[in-house]
Amino acid sequence: MDRYLTVADVTESARRLVSRFPGTGRLRRIGTSRAGRPILMLSVGHGPRHVLVVARPHPDEPVGGATALALAERVARGEQLSPATDPALVTWDIVLCLDPDGAALSEGITEATAGPEPTLEGYYGSAFRPVAAEQPEWAPIVSRQLPESQALFDVIEELRPFLQCSLHSVEAGGSWVQLTRALPELAPPFQRSAGALGVPVQHGTYDALYWDNPSPGIHVLPPPDSTDRLAAGSENIGLSTWCAPMRYGGVTAIVEVPMWATDLADDRSPHPGAADALRELSGLVRDGGRQVTAVLDKARRFLPPAEENALGRVLEWMADDLYDLVAESWEPLARQAAEASLTRAQVCSLDVVARRQPLRAAGLLLRLLRAADDDTAPALHRELHELFAAWCTDFEKALRLRWVPVRDQVEHQARTVVAAADSALNVVQF
Template identity: 30%
Template structure:
């Protein structure tokens, strides 16, 4: 079966751009119209701005699978993956029968946020263009991180409508398998799973290798990630983050977000997969060559750089706060994220003091520090520029807003020059990213459940 999956991976077509909301919905609607014998479109909810949320059901067997994209709206690879998966399953009755699943495929669970990113979906994809047209909602407004949570003094029940829609699908289907589609910025391919087997780990590693993509072997996205096999990690949830912060003496009670989709479906014994694929490749991301500085020194430098970015961005935002008139999602995101820069710096400083921090740092860790800094400056600098653009667009060009806009434009362009010089990268063909996620889904569901 796996050899057949690799052949299907090779058949994934080329894509010249990421698809916006309208194109995704038109594509999934066309699948339902063309394959009415096995596929049906149904509305599962409503976005915060009033847009219908749609799921395509493809009948194929007694087991239930839920696959969804755009839980983070700045991660559009999954929309293409969901659409390709829907087209493949609807057109191949033998494959559906062999897999034995009925599929519930949601190509865009956050259309409001996705529309705010569409400015960078057309090629070429550069960090400058990405940052200047970037949007990511505050944690409590992210679909992936707004599931209910009650743990060690942290309580969250402000579940957003898009998450309610997913919860409803989970509760109705009690899925045997769930896949949340994500993508990163730099590095290699990696996955989160509830558990793994030697064969599943082999398949998940073999798919990117087949496509010429590396597994992620550099510094982890989060310091508490548990590696189950190379590139395969135990699924993240809020409890892990809270426990880690507690272990290094950093306050966790200010968390203003909920839990993950993977945590929610634990109640159903669901097998789940989160696939992370990067936009850009850089050899340093997986280079374990030792450096002449210690890891602790690298972490303290990271903390210093993050605090400096916070000083610039928070200072500019503070200079215009009293003049702002628009109720902007960019502004809500900035008010949530900018205080988090100091928190990230605190975490890095605390981690530097953990025993063993005096070991030599490696190239991939230095790359991760540079990538984190450039990503923060491009993302938050871009969202602050979009905030100020909005004020100017409605005629609110006060002296403070015009001055901050001019100053930040200058700073952003300088930061973009640095990002593209210090973190050079090769853009990975979209087809390979889609094929990796598509293959990982089929490679996972075609294996029997453990035990």
């Protein structure tokens, strides 16, 4: 495994697996996307208990498709490497791609990262992540019910899984897991896997700034009444698909692996100037956002209307107030840093977020400018691409990024999912 798989690759591999293991694997359609694409689920095993695996919930996080197939293969072979992979005990139900429409707009990632030394410029130039209201796992939080979200809710209600695993990846940093309920036995195998494969464990993450952190890289959702401990915009997280298995006593694990790793992610030494660093990062995300928006303002008259174009909707959403929202969410941390130093790892996690926001926007706008039929588009493209390339280079150098081979991303994520399933078997009451 030396590259990410497209949705078509994953689907074809799933069909072949069903043919190779007749009676063990089943493939069925569980829903239809907004654009009419099928949402498929591969089930392996016949056990009375269910693990639900969700691949490609975010279309710009491509590792999940390959991980899903790796998990299915292990169970189908009946290797029984652990209790959770015993097909007579546990059925593994694997949603091959939760957001096929978004994935279609990120298909270029496979080619862009297929070389021996993939670059951030190639990745951000081909990646797409929809606005929050169009992300299937997150849309219910903002009162948007997508058919993709409903398909997942329906499967959760049907199967009542004791564990749901959502397969995510992060552009840069380390690996971590977010849980809706503590799994005490997960931390040791998770950390052993990361160490064996040379994947740093992320100490501190923007995604779970105020969650409980019982072990390095493991974060547990705070109680429902602790809304002051959640990131901005996630106060209604109980409405998300992540929390749906809790209705039946189940738990969800969100498993993150890095595409590019940085050793700063697990550097727990005090940062010598954390308060100043946070102020600089706030300026970085705001300044980058303003520069992209300035080019967008010049191009808006000839770009497709945002309501008709998914890339344009993201650009307008980000230009509205997203850059400021991200920067402002760090103000409590900046005050904390003035009193007690943050670690280099904590600052590193925020550094990744600060740099990626303008890069995501710039990559989308560059794609629209390349396709635009207007005499001024090439000049605007050159102007923005100069910034884009410089930001990518600065990102790679500042965090000393190194590519994690796809096979190692997949192996670590698959090991972590199996460890979570084994742990959940001992925690969840049946």
